[in-house]
Amino acid sequence: MMTDLVVPADPDARTLVVVDDEELFLNALGGSLRRLHPEWRVLTTTDSRHAMELLRSEDVDVLVTDLGMPNVDGLELLVNAASISPSTGTVLMTGHTSNPSLNDVRKRGVTVLEKPFPLHDAARAIEEHLSKRESQFSGALSLSLEDLVQVLVISRRDAIVRIRMGARTGSVWFHQGAIVHAVMGSAQGEDAFYAILARRGGRFAVDPFEEPSVRSIDARWEELLMEGCRRLDERIASVSTSELEGIEAGDWFDEQLEGTRSAPAALPVEDTQPQAITIGTLQMADVQASLGKLMEIDGATACCVVDSNSGMMLGSAGGSSGFNLEVAAAGNTEVVRAKRKTMSALKLSDSIDDILITMKTQYNLIRPLRTNDALFIYLVLDRARGNLAMARHVLSSIEGDMRVG
Numbered sequence: 001m002m003t004d005l006v007v008p009a010d011p012d013a014r015t016l017v018v019v020d021d022e023e024l025f026l027n028a029l030g031g032s033l034r035r036l037h038p039e040w041r042v043l044t045t046t047d048s049r050h051a052m053e054l055l056r057s058e059d060v061d062v063l064v065t066d067l068g069m070p071n072v073d074g075l076e077l078l079v080n081a082a083s084i085s086p087s088t089g090t091v092l093m094t095g096h097t098s099n100p101s102l103n104d105v106r107k108r109g110v111t112v113l114e115k116p117f118p119l120h121d122a123a124r125a126i127e128e129h130l131s132k133r134e135s136q137f138s139g140a141l142s143l144s145l146e147d148l149v150q151v152l153v154i155s156r157r158d159a160i161v162r163i164r165m166g167a168r169t170g171s172v173w174f175h176q177g178a179i180v181h182a183v184m185g186s187a188q189g190e191d192a193f194y195a196i197l198a199r200r201g202g203r204f205a206v207d208p209f210e211e212p213s214v215r216s217i218d219a220r221w222e223e224l225l226m227e228g229c230r231r232l233d234e235r236i237a238s239v240s241t242s243e244l245e246g247i248e249a250g251d252w253f254d255e256q257l258e259g260t261r262s263a264p265a266a267l268p269v270e271d272t273q274p275q276a277i278t279i280g281t282l283q284m285a286d287v288q289a290s291l292g293k294l295m296e297i298d299g300a301t302a303c304c305v306v307d308s309n310s311g312m313m314l315g316s317a318g319g320s321s322g323f324n325l326e327v328a329a330a331g332n333t334e335v336v337r338a339k340r341k342t343m344s345a346l347k348l349s350d351s352i353d354d355i356l357i358t359m360k361t362q363y364n365l366i367r368p369l370r371t372n373d374a375l376f377i378y379l380v381l382d383r384a385r386g387n388l389a390m391a392r393h394v395l396s397s398i399e400g401d402m403r404v405g
Contacts, residue, residue, distance in 0.1 A: 013039055013040060013041040014039070014040050014041065014061045014062075014130055015040075015041045015043065015058055015059060015060050015061050015062075016033065016040055016041065016042050016043065016060070016061065016062045016063075016064060016126060017043045017044075017045070017051055017054050017055065017058070017060050017062075017063050017064070018030050018033070018042060018043070018044045018045075018064045018065075019044075019045055019046070019047075019048055019051045019063070019064065019065040019066060019069065019074075019077065020044075020046065020065070020066040020069075020093070021046045021047075021066065021068075021069050021070055022046075022066075023046060026044050026046060027044070029044075029064075029119075029122065030042050030044040032119050033119075033122070033123065033126070036119065036123055037123065040126075043058070043060075047071070048065070048069045048070075048071060048072035048073070048074075048076075048077045049071060049072055051063070051065065051077060052072070052077065052080050052081075052084060055080075055081055055084045055085045055088065056084055056085075056168075056169075059164055060085055060088045061088065061089060061129070061130055062088065062089040062090070062091065062126050062129045062130060063077075063078075063081050063085075063088050063089070063090050063091070064090075064091040064093065064122070064126065065077050065078070065090075065091070065092060065093065066092075066093045066094065067092055067093065067094035067096070067099070067326065068094070068095075068096075068324075068326060073313065073316070074092055074093075074094070075092075075101065075105065075312055075313075076314075078090055078092065078105065078108075078110060082108075084169065085162075085164070085169060086160075086162055086169075086171065086207070087162045087205040087207060089109075089111075089126075089128075089129025089130070089132060090109070090110045090111070090129075091110070091111045091112075091113060091122070091125050091126065091129070092105060092110050092111070092112050092113070093113045093115055093117075093122075094112065094113075094114065094115060094326075095114065095115040095116075096324060096326050096327055096330075098327070098330065099311065099312075099326055099327075099330050100311040100330055100333070101307075101311050101312035101330075111125040111128070111129070113125060145163070145196065145197055146197070146225055146229075148161065149172075149179070149221060149225065150221075150225075152174045152206075153174065153177045153178065153179070153221045154177070156176055156177040157174055157206075158174065158175050158176065158208075158209035159173075159174050159206045159207065159208065159209050160172070160173050160174070160206070160207045160208070160209060160210065161174065161205075161206055161207075162205045162206075162207060163196060168184070168185065169184070170182065170183065170184035170185075170192065170195065170196040171183050171184075172193060172196065173209070173212050173215075174209070175209060177221075178220070178221060179193065179217050179219075179221050179224055180212065180215045180216075180217055181212040181214065181215055181216050181217055182196060182216070182217060184196050188214075188216050189216035189217055190216075190217055190219065190224065190227075192216075193217065193224055193228065194224075194227070194228045194231055194232075197225075197228035197229075197232070198228070198231075198232050287305050287314060287315035288315050288317070290398050290399070291303050291304070291305065291315055291316065291317040292317060293394070293398055294317065294377070294379055294394065294395070294398060295317050295318050297379075297381070297386070297387070297390060297391050297394055298385055298386060298387055298390070299381045299382040299383075299384070299385035299386025299387065299391075300318065300379065300380070300381055300382075300386070300391070301318055301319075301320075301323070301362075301380050301381065301382055302316070302317070302318035302319040302320075302323060302325055302328075302379075302380040303316070303317050303318060303377065303378060303379045303380065304316035304317070304325050304328075304329055304377075304378050305375060305376070305377055305378075306329045306332065306333060306375065306376055306377075306378055307374060307375055308333050308336050308337065308368075308373075308374055308375065308376055309374055311329060311330040311333040311334075312329070313325060313326060313329045314375070316329075318380070323380070328378065328380075329378060332364070332366055332376075332378050335355065335357075335366065336352075336355070336366060336368065336376055339352060339355060340352070351368070351373065352368050352373075353367070354366060354367040354368075354392065354395065355367075356388075358383075359383070360383070361382070361383050361384070362380055362381065362382065362383055363380075363381040363383055363386055363388055363391070364378070364379070364380055364381075365377075365378070365379040365380075365381070365388075365391060365392065365395060366378055366379075367379075367395045367396075367399065369399050370399065371399070377395060377398075377399065379391060379395060
């Protein structure tokens, strides 16, 4: 992993994270942005997982990422960024703008840049996102969160407050003078609100109101503030100085409120193992393990799992500069859709086991998952070296390793 951190003296400098696995391109883009805007703080990395760490630990204004990334691709990184740091602006770089999933990405406010692009196009896209951030009501939490809550409810603002406190983030939904929902980590509802309330310091942004997935809070805001302060006072009274030694008090309080720590006897140990990422009901850790097994088949050169609704790859292995899996995924999505449309027109109440496309140098196998026919596995075999019968057998057995549902 190559990472380049440049930290200017100005603590209020706008922070960018630029992600691309091609180091030459990354160095050129990062260096050019710094020269063009020396007031920007530009952090560069070749690893999407490290970019997610930066999103958790830094107040990132804009994320710029390439689409085709190893381990965690650009689209998956955007999904994670929206969860980790919802107020961060996003720019996606790609050489394949024909990918049908990009239309949905644009609708979510992501700027798409087609490679190669002039430097000023990238700078302009970043400037537009920074301008949007500046138009938000945002700043450092020098006032208490209790005061901020009272300002919003008394003014009857409809808004979402996004709060970053070190590596932790939380969100509170306000509607017509009431607090209707809160999320922090895995907690939601009143417990999440109390966890946020227990923190001191950090940064916040007030975004336009969007209806939450669920309204998890019914209590009046005055009751919430009183109960939150009471819980915090009880925690402070019950914790000895020796128990808090070596651990940040705010972390302990909100972990207690979320029910994630039973006793602060030792420093928290950061889990450095990659977590399973779920897209829909598909466990991405299982997908990558299964794709790795497919690549062990004699003659296998590339494979991926594709969402046939969007044409987006959910995981991939293999491929080369001369064989773009993103384009193949989008194109074979059309093959699957066309076959299903034909079956519907013929009124065939049947399902597709697999689709075989035979070329002079390749076998292409497409196999919809039995447990979720919106997804399919795409496997490319070298025709001279591949064993088609064995590939079909392994495909049939391996899809059971992908946990769906």
